[in-house]
Amino acid sequence: MTPEQIWNAALGELELELSKAKFITWLEHTSLLDCNNGSAVVGVPDTFTKTWLENKYHHYIVKALRRISRDEINMVQYRVCGKINRPAAIKKIPVQAISVKKNNEAGTNGEKVVANQQSQPLPNINIYNDPNGLIAAGLNSRYTFENFIIGKKNELAHAACSAVAKQLGEVYNPLFIYGGVGLGKTHLMQAVGHIVYSQQKKVLYVPCETFTNEYIDLVRKGQANKFMEKYRSVDLLMVDDIQFLGGKEGTQEAFFHTFNHLHRFNKQIILTADRPPRAIPALEQRLLSRFEGGMIVDVHTPDLETRIAILKQRCLEKNIDLPNDAAQFIASNIQNNVRELEGALNRVVAHLQLQKNIELTAESVKQVLSSYTQLPQHGSSTPQKIIQVVAEYYSLPIEELCGSARRKEALFPRQIAIYLMREETHIAFTKIGELLDGRDHTTMMHSYQKIASLIEADNKVHADVALIKQRLYNS
Ligand code: ADP
Ligand code: MG
Numbered sequence: 001m002t003p004e005q006i007w008n009a010a011l012g013e014l015e016l017e018l019s020k021a022k023f024i025t026w027l028e029h030t031s032l033l034d035c036n037n038g039s040a041v042v043g044v045p046d047t048f049t050k051t052w053l054e055n056k057y058h059h060y061i062v063k064a065l066r067r068i069s070r071d072e073i074n075m076v077q078y079r080v081c082g083k084i085n086r087p088a089a090i091k092k093i094p095v096q097a098i099s100v101k102k103n104n105e106a107g108t109n110g111e112k113v114v115a116n117q118q119s120q121p122l123p124n125i126n127i128y129n130d131p132n133g134l135i136a137a138g139l140n141s142r143y144t145f146e147n148f149i150i151g152k153k154n155e156l157a158h159a160a161c162s163a164v165a166k167q168l169g170e171v172y173n174p175l176f177i178y179g180g181v182g183l184g185k186t187h188l189m190q191a192v193g194h195i196v197y198s199q200q201k202k203v204l205y206v207p208c209e210t211f212t213n214e215y216i217d218l219v220r221k222g223q224a225n226k227f228m229e230k231y232r233s234v235d236l237l238m239v240d241d242i243q244f245l246g247g248k249e250g251t252q253e254a255f256f257h258t259f260n261h262l263h264r265f266n267k268q269i270i271l272t273a274d275r276p277p278r279a280i281p282a283l284e285q286r287l288l289s290r291f292e293g294g295m296i297v298d299v300h301t302p303d304l305e306t307r308i309a310i311l312k313q314r315c316l317e318k319n320i321d322l323p324n325d326a327a328q329f330i331a332s333n334i335q336n337n338v339r340e341l342e343g344a345l346n347r348v349v350a351h352l353q354l355q356k357n358i359e360l361t362a363e364s365v366k367q368v369l370s371s372y373t374q375l376p377q378h379g380s381s382t383p384q385k386i387i388q389v390v391a392e393y394y395s396l397p398i399e400e401l402c403g404s405a406r407r408k409e410a411l412f413p414r415q416i417a418i419y420l421m422r423e424e425t426h427i428a429f430t431k432i433g434e435l436l437d438g439r440d441h442t443t444m445m446h447s448y449q450k451i452a453s454l455i456e457a458d459n460k461v462h463a464d465v466a467l468i469k470q471r472l473y474n475s
Contacts, residue, residue, distance in 0.1 A: 004032065019150075030042055030044050049324070137205060138193075153183075153306065177273075177299065181339065304331055
């Protein structure tokens, strides 16, 4: 076989193993320059792709080459040699591909072939024939598994969602996903919804506030039956941002009965929140124990690699050629969450479209984003803001967090505030003590050290601090 034949066959295998987005992003413009005496040289378009393939996909490539080439491959190297166009390899549709015909909603027109990221085939979807049904189910056509990039910080949540989609009501019921804003909770939950919907099952997605408002509205009109009929007749109920149930006793009661009914009949429930169940203030014990009776998974801020992959995927969808260094620049500067990342990309694209003769380069991206007033700046927080955000997070009045009262409930939030003031603003312990009703600076030091070690040892504390930081820099 010639190197070209070997590489075409290897790409065929890689296409099946990797998601379509990853395949196109990292392998589209590659070639096999040489394959001899157990050693292969893969040609890549730039150093960025070279590093990426070496670090992320090397073992897939070695595996594929070993299977295809008759030689025993001992070494695979990567050499930068410019762009190779390989339309044939891209056009080939993998066996597991799902053809998704997007409806003509604003911003998404045209057809697209998107590969399934799961290793096991998921059912064939052709759901976009019936946009009205999708809307009634509360589903957004963009939030599918195919459009979701898996990274270290969301792989567990993704795996749980994927398992639930395959065995509805049988594993992980309820599934509870928590994490800060813009990290893909709604997207993942809805991805399950799409799969279930495509199996002609009854799916309902509602933001928690809709659930609450409908309950209040229908009960007031004396139509509680309607409410029960709607929420108890589904195969999959998804309630987003369930933390808003906190403190709403009537709705909690309605939700409790709805939950029990569905659960008893093995109907699936998926919930999301910005914090773990235990941290939701004023949540009834019986609901807490229901939420904790299933599977709880968290999502965290994506790492740089994942942020770059998300940008690349968005650009693929929009048919935009985003140079690697431009992607790197955006992803390195917008770190908080994916929603902000998408916002920055949209801003850059809109800006450059207005000024038609400017190209999308790292330099032009830098210019657009430096005028982006919301570009987060680490360390721009103040002790006052930290106190405010921590008090809000734990639903405590500021006076209680800072005041002299020794109420037990305020103790831990106060220690978190101390930790964050020191960590994020670097002010002296004596100054922190002054802000907290003249407390002694050694107490401040101990509190700081205690939280610092808890962050290492306790996942919940780690998640809480991450969420508070997110609010700090997002507000
Ligand atoms: P959350 O519900 O956690 O606040 P969303 O699910 O609304 O976040 O996600 C915010 C935006 O970011 C959406 O447009 C979503 O499609 C996108 N997004 C988040 N995570 C990912 C991911 N891993 N891959 C692709 N897109 C993502
Ligand atoms: Mg959401």
